[in-house]
Amino acid sequence: MKRLLSSIGIGAATVDTVLPQAEVHPGERVELAVELIGGDSAQRIDGLYFTLTADAGGDEWVVDRYGFDGSFEIGPGDERTERVTIRVPVWTPVTRGGPHVRLETGVDIDWAVDPTDSDEVAVAPDEFVAAVFAACEDLGFTFTSSSVVETPWLDDRPFAQELVFEPGERFEQDVSKLVLTTIPRGDDLRLYIQVQQRDEVAEAVGQDFNEQEVSVTVTYANPEMIGRRITSTIDQFR
DSSP states (O other), rough: OHHHHHHTTTOOOOOEEOOOOSEEEOOEEEEEEEEEEOOOOOOEEEEEEEEEEEEEEEEEEEEEEEEEEEEEEEOOTEEEEEEEEEOOOOOOOOOOOOOEEEEEEEEEETOOOOOOOEEEEEEEOOOHHHHHHHHHHHOOOEEEEEEOOOOOOOOSSSSEEEEEEOOTTTTTTEEEEEEEEEEESSSSEEEEEEEEOOHHHHHHHTTOOOEEEEEEEOOOOOOHHHHHHHHHHHTTTE
């Protein structure tokens, strides 16, 4: 009877995945400690699998999937730690300002409801996106929110991250909002700069802004250089 109960997920093995640090960075390799505790009867583990997801505004996106083969048996009440390494994709959204990133762990057990674990992951900016934040701060912009948007025009990924900034005193007469779409590519960053301009005519007919957008490739994580490019874009549409 115990074996039958285990096969339908009652009294089965449990799993908990532990990340070694408080936050991760896109592009880095992270070693996970997968802690398993046996259930009421021995069970054969046929592998581990993971899904990294991003949730923003109620929409969930699969960032990446990982699978690790390897069979072993875990006895009743046994404790075992498996260590595996995953690479956090360069396009993983930064969790500052809104998006939630989670790592879901599953254990492959034949003829059983696979035990699962889900953990929220804090994702810090890589050097390029960190430089974007620094550039905007230097220009007097205040970061207000972030979202994940669908990008059917990109071949290698289904989404990108938008960062929204409000202008400070220097640009508040001309700019309603600055929206930066970041597309990290490892060795560089594709950056779409959208300037939402204040426009008296647009406001008179019930609109708050006109939108202008340019795209640039950032090859150096240099806040001063990025700041100059943002400034020249704003000046271009004044």
